[in-house]
Amino acid sequence: MEVALPSVSREEPWVLGGITVIQCATAATPVWNINSTQSWISNLWTGMHVQLALIKEPFGNKIVKNITNVRKMQYSYSYLIILINMLKILSYFSSVNFREYQLAQTMIFAIEEINNRTDILPGVTLGYKIYDTCASVTFSVQSAMALMNGYEEMLTDTSCSRPAAVKAIIGESGSTNTIAIAASVGLFQIPVISHFATCACLSDRKEYPTFFRTIPSDYYQSRALAQLVKHFGWTWVGAVRSDSDYGNNGMATFVEAAKQEGICIEYSVKFHRTEPEKLLKVVQIIKRGTAKVVVAFLAFVEMSNLLEQLTVQNITGLQLIGTEAWITGTNLATPSSYRILGGSIGFAVTGAKINGLKDDVKDFWEAAFQCSVTKETSSNYKTPCTGSESLTELKNQYTDESEIRITNNVYKAVYAVAYSLHSQLECMPQKGCAKNLQTEPWQVLDALKKVNFTLRTGERVFFDGNGDPAAKYEVVNWQLGPNGAVEFKAVGYYDATLPPGQQFVMSPVDMAWAGGQKQKPTSVCSESCPSGTRKAVRRGKPVCCYDCVPCAEGEISNKTDSNDCIPCDLEYWSNEKRDRCVLKTVEFLSFEEVMGIVLVIFSLFGTCLTVLVAVVFLAHKNTPIVRANNSELSFLLLFSLTLCFLCSLTFIGRPSQWSCMLRHTAFGVTFVLCISCVLGKTIVVLMAFRATLPGSNVMKWFGPPQQRLTVLAFTLIQVLICVLWLTLSPPFPNKNMKYYKDKVILECDVGSAVGFWAVLGYIGLLSLMCFVLAFLARKLPDNFNEAKFITFSMLIFCAVWITFIPAYVSSPGKFTVAVEIFAILASSYGLLFFIFTPKCYIILLKPEFNSKKNLMSKMPNKSL
Structure with missing residues (x-):
């Protein structure tokens, strides 16, 4: 207790109070003098512990009157003596926590306001007592025990009779000390109402069944922080917290919510105000980090310590995200600290202006500086205040109205107790409260669960099933005002009572950013992956650290930061940028491409050549060489060859249902017709030779009718x-x-593979038969014997179609069709050239050989 702690902290466990029923016979009298008001201010300890007393008239009139009078005495010596008696001010304490003092004064103000009202607790007056817990869990528990067991002996000659325990406890400011108090008094069914303990753990009704608070739980603030970070597109952040229940629980919830929002934490470090060496390590981690945004879940004192070290090491340009503990701390918001904390964003609890509270500031001002703020004759001081006092002598949180955000929570806590007592005492307007009705703590507890009222400020107060109020925050941004002072500008809000998607809203206003930047800073581990790429997380790194990998062929990503590439549909393919699926190129052998044109030329040339041969044969149809081997079969063979050349054209062009059926059937039938004619001519040659033998009667069995058949x-x-x-x-x-x-x-699918290969097989069978018969007849002696030419033609025909099979199977796409057309044309040209070229040669160039005598002469066959 002899050590003066640092300035005010959001988590400093200071203010605590209790309520009970006291009946007093005499008023308190001054028993202690102070030499000067200024010495009292300098010796006021950093924290207070307030105990509220419920006093029934008429016995308490003088006590309440005394309290009321001292409020009007502008901090006279008598007022200070009473406060010293009730505040337990010790002369060796040397630090003043003005924020906590303001909270205590707000509690007193609310009590006196209720006492002066006739619509709340008529005929019943609230009193108070303040305890100093010195930021100690032990002192907090001891004070709570004192409140449960009864009041300490007062330093007056007042004689009081009272019950053994308080009806409710207001406090503390910090989560750690509040947890200890709530756990201690919970078994006794005494309600505890805190105005500043935000740890989400206190919402556990099994552990803390009697706990209530007028400030939202960090459960909501932590998630709101994650939404705030996500809103600005910051996915790579650092995190620093107080090593306390407040910091550890709040940060744990934030980290969980951040993961759900896709935010990665580069580092999460903690320190306590009593660990300077650990603080230095934390600062070094922040300095070495790559994250430009730091979420500071810190109590006020830890934030002050961190700010000091950041200033010493000149670490600037960090975008700080703060909590309600320090984001509106006026002691931090100075022009010198703005270089470090300028542009900070965070959540602050909503506040409301409490009418009349400003007069308390005026009273304190006049007492502190021994001057008069107004020209009213009622003032105890004749020397007017110049206004310069606020700039040089007394700038603190007590004189700052911005702290109304916190004091409003104290104000609501007192009124919540008052309204609970009002319902329990069956108070009625104009009639007062029940005179002989005693209240127990558990009754006040039940009433607090149901309390629902509206303050004069218009704010509605109620508690949910966990003892928490509605979670509402303002988003504030540190900006420099016109006069160079730091201002906390509201730039948005968070309201957990609204539907999802509407809870967090940012206003369209200009914002200040860290380092005086005009543009929002960027804090990412890896830059966004453009369209056409996907994120590939680096091994051993958080999910926010990734490489941008181009999508594979056939896959696309049409938005930035895609986790996966989307495969295109079967008929679609990715474009070069891999950000859009386009229709695949449809490939078939068309008449417009070079290969198609070449094949058409060869097909038409073969057709024309065949027609030309037919014309020659027709012009010389009566000559021996044309009539030698059944001219009907020759013309029929030329006709079938013409069809073979033309059927190749059906394989070119866009396949359709009819063209697919036509191309294969036309090919199969025309080639069988062609081979059948060749086979017939081969049989005729063999039969003709057999007919020249004595006694042979073969030709009558294989005459022209049989050949046609x-x-x-x-x-x-x-x-x-x-x-x-x-x-x-x-x-x-x-x-x-x-x-x-x-x-x-x-392409044209053959449908039935059996049918396709049956057609080819049948053609192959006839070709083989024709080749064998022609080969047997190749050495017959007569000149009209064309078996050797048929043999050559069938040899070419079979060779083409044997090589066709593997080429057809292995050729991809349109080349399969080209191979099939090539086989048709090659075999057709082979038949045309080897069978008809020798005859045309004799007819056109050697007409002297086109005689029956020459054809019937026997010549030794030396070929083949």
């Missing part, structure tokens, strides 16, 4: 296979996406 039979078999194929599982256009990721291959 053979071609028709072989062709009908292929037609039947195609009909079954088209009926059971026809070819259809298909979008093939297997070969290319960024392309759609529009």
Whole structure:
């Protein structure tokens, strides 16, 4: 107790009070003198512990009158003696906590205001007693025990009879000491109402069943802080807290809420006011950190200590986010500290102007400086105040009306007790309260749970099921005023009673930022990832530290800071920037591209060449070489070759349902017709040779009618296979996406693989038969024997289609169609050239050989 603690703290456990019923016979008389008012001020201890007494008239009139009179005596010696008696001021205490003194004076003011009202507790007067807990948990518990056990002996000759315990306790200011008091008196059903203990742990009704408070729980403030940080886009913040119940519990809730909002904590450190070495380590961590925003969940004293070290080490440019403990602390808000704390943002409890409280400031001013503020004759001081006193001699929180935010909570706490007693004593307007009705603490406790009233300021007061009030905060911003003084400008609000999404609102006003910047600072571990990329968290780092990785092919991200890339639909592909899905390029063998044009030229050229050969044959149809091997089969073969050349055109162009069915069936039927004609000509050669043998009668079994019937039979078999194929599982256009990721291959799916390979197999079977028969007839002696040319043509035909199979299977996309067209054209050209070129050569260039004699002559065959 001999050590003077630092200036006022949000968490300093100072003010405590109790209420009981006292019946006194005489008034208190002065028993202590003070040499001067100024010496009293300098020796007033930093904290007070207030005990309220309920006094029933008529016995307490003189005591209340004495209290009322001293309020009007402008802090005369008699007033100070009474206050000293009730405040337990000890001469060796050397520090004045003006904030706590103001809270005590507000309590006294509220009590006297209630005593002077006729609508609340008529006929009943409230008294008070103040205890100094010296920021000690031990002293707090001792004071609470004293309140529960009864009053100490007063330093007067007053004789009082009273019950053994108080009806309610008001206090303390700090969470740690309040926790100790609430836990101690809870078993005795004595209500405890705190005006400044914000720890969310006190909302636990199982642990603290009798606790109430008139300041919102940090449960809401911590979450509001997270929403504030998220609102400004700060995802990388530092955190520093007081090593106390207030700081540890509040920060734990903030960290949890920050994670839900996607905010990362670079560091979370703590220190206590009694740990200077730890404070230095904390400052070094802040200095080395990369976060430009620091959430300071600190009590007033710890914030003062931190500010001092930040100033010494010249650490500027940090955007401080504060709590109600220090964000409106006028002792901190000086022009010199603005260099460090300028632009700070935080939550402050809402306040209201208490009518008449300003007169108390005037009374204290006149007593402190021995001067008169007004020219009223009622003033005890004749020397007028100049106004310079506030600038040089007495600038403190007691004289600052901005502290009305906190004093209003004390004001509400006193009125809550008063209204609870009012309901318990069955007070009625014009009739007073019940004379013989005794109240017990548990009755006051039940009444506090139901209390619901509106102050003259218009503020509604009530408690929820946890003993907490409605959570309402103002968002304040440190700004420099026109006169260079620091101002706490309201820039928004937080109201937990509103629906989600409407609770936190920022006003469209200009704000000040750290370091005098005009633009909002940026505090991120990694810059935002642009569209087309995704965030990849670095190993061992928080989720806010990431690398921007480009989306893979076929995936996009169309917004910044995407966690994942979205795959495009099957028919879509990502663009170059990977921020949009575009339709895939549809690929098929078209008439417009070079490869399609070349194939069309070869197809039409083959068709024209075949027609030209047919014209030549038609012009020389009566010549021996044309008539030698059944001219009907030759013309039919030329017709089928023309169809083979033309059917290749059906493979070019955009596939459709009809084109897919047409291309495969036309190809299958025309080629079978062509091979059937060649096979017929081969059989004719063999039969003709056999007919020259003595006694042979073969040709009558394989004359022109039988040849036509053979071609028709072989062709009908292929037609039947195609009909079954088209009926059971026809070819259809298909979008093939297997070969290319960024392309759609529009192709004709064969439908039934069995049908497709049956068509090819049948063509292959006929080709093999034709090749074998032609090979057997290749050395027949007559010149009209064309078997060797058929052999060459079928050799080319088979070679083409044998190589076609692996090429067809392995070629991707439109190249598959190109391979199939190439096979058709190559085999067609092979048949045309090897079968008809020799005949055309004789007809056009060697007409002398176009005679029956020449054709019937036998020549040794040296080839093949």
